[in-house]
Amino acid sequence: MSGEPAVRRSLTHVPVQDLLLRAMAVLRVIVLANSLVLYAMRFEDYPRPLLGWAVMALLVGWTLVSVWAYAAPERRRAPLLVGDLGVAVLTIALTPLVKGAGPSATLPGFYVMCAVLSWAVVWRWQGGLFAAVAVSITDVSIRLEFTQQNYGNIFLLVIGGAVIGFLSALLQDTAAQRDAAERAAAAAAERQRLSRVVHDGVLQVLALVQRRGPELGPDGMELGRLAGEQESRLRGLVQQGSRELVAPLGERDLVELLGELESPHVHVATPATPAVLPAETASELLAAVEACLSNVRHHVGRDADAWVLLEELPDRWVVSVRDDGPGIPAGRLDDSASEGRLGVQQSIVGRLVDLGGSAQVRSAPGQGTEWELSVPRHTSP
Amino acid sequence: MSEGEQLRVMVVDDHPMWREGVARDLQEAGHRVVATAADGKEALSRFPAARPQVLVLDLQIPEPDGVAVTGEVVRQDPSVRVLVLSASGEQSDVLEAVKAGATGYLVKSASRAELLDAVRRVADGDTVFTPGLAGLVLGEYRRLSDVPAAPEADTETPRLTDRETEVLRLVAKGLSYKQIAERLVISHRTVQNHVQNTLRKLQLHNRVQLVRYALEQGLDDDQPG
Known part of the structure; x- marks a missing residue:
């Protein structure tokens, strides 16, 4: 309960602590008025009314000083x-001198809770507990008899001091975490903005190398090809980066997943809006698309172009994968199944059927091959 | 087809290497580069005097961005053709540019021949689509048809005819206009018309929305005509 950690806390958690102490200032004025009114109604019965008025003056003065002092974080220190x-304890201790031995109520009355709650706000549950215990001991020490009522008050004060301290610490920590998260988000957004600028520059250069390379002869051709591959990979990453956090937990954005497949030979077309599917459905569908693409590489050629199109229909998602290859002669798919090369049919059709969807392949010699994979929307998991 | 006719072209790109490269390609192909600009402000201030037939435009330029420039130049001169060249292909930007009036889109890695062909084609009033753009446009029509129309809306939500949808899907699947014409047994020109219509309806809808927004905001005094 030393001053240093309190200062550090008060600097990092200014807003929450400020709010709590501002509320405390209002409370202080209200309980002060309460104590003053009660004293004004009774002072004539007491042995030393003048000393009592002096105590009341002290409370008024201290209220003014403390409301001012608590307003600034740098003044919320040990003194x-x-x-x-000290004021709370002193005014309780002076009560028997004003009212005579064994008073039923202390002079400050409820005013003492201001000190306890302020300790709780600034020095957390330990502070609240300590201040409550100190006030309680003083209170008990001036009593001649210990009534049920006294016990109740003390019990509430001690519990209250600790609980308010705990809650205040929780509030301040939560606020600190929120601040940290906001700072992190702002930093991430700035990083993303910067990286977009950088990426755009890099993309421009890669695209330029890709275009100009082939004019420089065979080496340039190779350079251009390499630049092209990197360009489309980076483009995919940039587009993916601008879409992150779209899909809630347990779901994936199919637009993003398919976008990652983009390469100089794989052309991906999607809607501009995210296509959010349950994560399992999305990855199964993606696996089926990858199987189609690997099929294109195997049967048409490593450098064969393929086109992937994602469409959102009212009742289903449709992904088409098309190539411009020689096409599969009628019956070839069935042949490959009977030859034991189950790759195509099993893996693609099987996956889609498992998802409650369907996979159809259209092909004719000379017209390429086109897979149409469709998955119903709103499938209950 | 006006093969070989010299075109007045303006190039807008904040990357000097690109700007000069594209300008040189165009000049070598016999076109006149009437202006270049490095950002949106320059583009808009040089556009009225330069009067290009074709504006080759990068979307990622300093403010105002490519989408805003597209909207403004098409408003000033509805006959200008805007060909969008984009490096990163930020999809929503591309779609916005097309809705604002661009009639062509190419990724920057397109070859020089593709670029020259695209400039020629947009100048001829054709639309230059990539499969990616066709996918975006299809998605946009589906999105518009999903949004329930406001009861007081007097303008129809734009819709594609079955044939237009079919053509656009084939474009998105990477078929050339020639392949589409063969597959659907229609003429090349008909394919082009269908594709053009898909963009025109979207652009018209966008303009109507903008005008209505302006009227609602009480900005109609600033609208010419």
Whole structure:
């Protein structure tokens, strides 16, 4: 409960602590008025009314000082808090002198809770507990008899001090975490903005190398090809980066997943809006598309072009994968199945049927091959 | 087809290497580069005097961006053709540019021959689509038809005819206009018309939306005509 950690906390958690202490200032004025009114109604019965008025003056003065002092974070240090608790303890201790031995109520009355709660706000549950115990001991020490009522008050004060301290710490920590998260998000957004600028520059150069390379002879041709591959990979990453966090947990954005397949030979067309599917459905569908693409590489050629199109129909998602190859002669698919090369049919059709969808292949010699994979929307998991 | 006719072209790109490269390609092909600009402000201030037939435009340029420039130049001169060249292919930007009036889109890695062909074709009033753009446009029509029309909306949500949808799907699947014409047993020109219509309806819808927005905001005094 030393001053240093309190100062560090008060600097990092200014807004929450400020709010709590501002509320405390209002509370202080209300309970002060309460104590003053009660005293004004009774002072004539007491043995030393003048001393009592002096105590009341002290409370009024201290209220003004503390409301001012608690307003600024740099003043919320040990001297202020110790002074606050000191005033509470002192005014309780003076009560028997004003009212005579064994008073039923202390002079400050509820005012003492201000000190306890302020300790709780600034020094957390340990502070609240300590201040409550200190006030309680003083209170008990001036009593001649210990009533049920006294016990109840003390019990509430001690519990209240600790609980308010705990909650105040929780609030301040939560606020600190929120601040940290906001800072992290701002930093991430700035990084993303910067990387987009950088990426755009890199993409431009890669695209330029790709275009100009072939004019420089065979080596240039190779350079251009390499630049082209990197260009489309980076483009995919950039587009993916601008879409992150679209899909909730347990779901995936198919637009993003398919976008990653883009290469100089794989052309991907999708809607501009995300296509959010349950994660399992999305990855099964993606695996089926990859199987189609690997099929294109095997049967048409490594450098064969393929086109992937994602469409969102009212009742289903449709992914088409097309190539411009020689096409599969009628019956070839069935042949390959009977020859034991189950790759194509099993893996693609099987996956789609498992998803409650369907896979159809259209092909004719000389017209390429086109797979149409469709998955119903709103499939209940 | 006006093969070989000299075109007045303006090139807007913030990357000097690109700007000069594209300008040189165009000049070597016999076109006149009437202006170049490095950002949106320059583009808009040089456009009225330069009066290009074709604007070759990068979308990622300093403010105002390519989408805003497209909208403004098409408003000033509805006969200008805007060909969008984009490096990163930020999909929503491309779609917005097309809705604002661009009639062609190419990724920057397209070859020089592809670029020259695209400039020639947009100048002829044709639309230059990539499969990626066709996918975006298809998605946009589906999105518009999903949104329930406001009851007081007097303009129809744009819709594609079955044939247009069919043609656009084939474009998105990478078929050339020639292949599409063969497959659907229609003429090359008919394919082009269908594709053009898909963009025209979208652009018209976009303009109507903009005008309605302006009227609602009480900005109609600034609208010419």
